[in-house]
Amino acid sequence: TQLLEQSPQFLSIQEGENLTVYCNSSSVFSSLQWYRQEPGEGPVLLVTVVTGGEVKKLKRLTFQFGDARKDSSLHITAAQPGDTGLYLCAGVGNAGNMLTFGGGTRLMVKP
Amino acid sequence: DSGVTQTPKHLITATGQRVTLRCSPRSGDLSVYWYQQSLDQGLQFLIQYYNGEERAKGNILERFSAQQFPDLHSELNLSSLELGDSALYFCASSLGPGRVYTEAFFGQGTRLTVV
Numbered sequence: 654t655q656l657l658e659q660s661p662q663f664l665s666i667q668e669g670e671n672l673t674v675y676c677n678s679s680s681v682f683s684s685l686q687w688y689r690q691e692p693g694e695g696p697v698l699l700v701t702v703v704t705g706g707e708v709k710k711l712k713r714l715t716f717q718f719g720d721a722r723k724d725s726s727l728h729i730t731a732a733q734p735g736d737t738g739l740y741l742c743a744g745v746g747n748a749g750n751m752l753t754f755g756g757g758t759r760l761m762v763k764p
Numbered sequence: 765d766s767g768v769t770q771t772p773k774h775l776i777t778a779t780g781q782r783v784t785l786r787c788s789p790r791s792g793d794l795s796v797y798w799y800q801q802s803l804d805q806g807l808q809f810l811i812q813y814y815n816g817e818e819r820a821k822g823n824i825l826e827r828f829s830a831q832q833f834p835d836l837h838s839e840l841n842l843s844s845l846e847l848g849d850s851a852l853y854f855c856a857s858s859l860g861p862g863r864v865y866t867e868a869f870f871g872q873g874t875r876l877t878v879v
Contacts (some may be wrong), residue, residue, distance in 0.1 A: 659806075686868075695766065695854050695870030696807070741806060752797070752856075752868060756806040 656680070657744050657755035665761045666732055674727045674758045676742035683745050685718055685725045686752070690739040732762045767791065770855050770871035778879055782843040785874045789836055789857030795819070796838040797868065798830055801852040813838055845878045852876075 657678045666672055676685070684703045688696035700709050702718035702725060709716045713736075715728040725742055739759050743752040767790035777783055789796050794815045799807040809822035813832035824830075827845075832838045842849060852875050856868040 693872070695768075695856070695872050697766075697870070698867050701867070743807075752807075752809060754799075754807040754809070 657742055657753055659740075659742055659755035659758050661758060662756065663759050663761075665763065668733055668762055668764050669731050670762075672729050672732055672760070674729075674740055674742075674760075675724070676726065676755050677724045678744060679723065680744070680746075681722050682753075683722070685722070685745070686743045687716055687725070687727055688741040688743060690741060690757075696739075696741055729760075732760075734762045734764050736760060737762050766869040766871065768855060768857050768869050768871035770853075770874050772874060773872065774875050774877075776877045776879060777845060779845055779847060781845050781878075782841065783845065783876065785840040785842070785853050785855075785876075787838045787840070787855030787857075787871060789838070789855075790869050793857035793859055793869070794836065795858045796832055796836070797856040797858075798824075798838070798840050799854040799856065801854060801873070803851075807854065810840070842876070847878050850876055850878045 657676055660675045684701055686701045687699045689699055690696040700716045702716055705720045705722045707718045713730045717726045739757045741757045742755045769788040771786045797812045798810040800810055801807045810824040811830050812820040816832050827843050830840045852873045854870050854873045856870045858868045
């Protein structure tokens with residue numbers, strides 16, 4: 654079983670601060686995705702990273718896939734209250750396209 | 765709107781009962797996935813269907829079963845319900861299997877409460 658561990662589990666910061674969320678595994682994934690989930694809604698895909706060492710930017714969000722394709726990070730610059738939500742990483746195994754989700758990081762950005 | 769429709773949105777039932785959750789995938793998507801999310805937890809993969817056939821199985825209990833019909837909608841059947849089965853159940857759909865995962869679109873979920 655491929656497991657993904659996210660840290661931290663909870664994060665409460667002030668508007669304007671920077672933060673990084675980590676997603677780690679002992680397994681190699683063919684690709685890794687980051688989702689954001691708001692209360693009462695399903696997760697919404699933010700980004701997919703495929704190549705080891707890949708860095709993708711989405712406005713104030715920077716996603717990185719580790720060189721060995723076992724870990725990833727999400728960095729948010731100058732966080733805003735609208736960034737509040739549950740951030741989930743999900744890995745795609747080499748055997749197919751079953752998504753394995755991490756436990757999530759619940760982010761709260763206070764104005 | 766993701767294009768994935770799940771019904772019902774809310775379900776309250778008693779222990780020992782059986783319920784059926786329904787999912788209609790996005791138009792054109794052949795794969796359907798079912799996930800369980802307990803309070804403030806990540807998503808646990810239950811099962812995947814592709815074009816009517818079971819494709820992958822996760823930690824799905826024997827009391828749970830699913831199927832995908834010729835029109836590609838899917839149903840998740842939960843029987844002999846226990847209090848611990850209370851959770852959000854999400855359905856997601858994607859185009860289909862491939863070497864690189866295609867984007868999965870999630871429905872809004874069914875909140876099941878077992879009392």
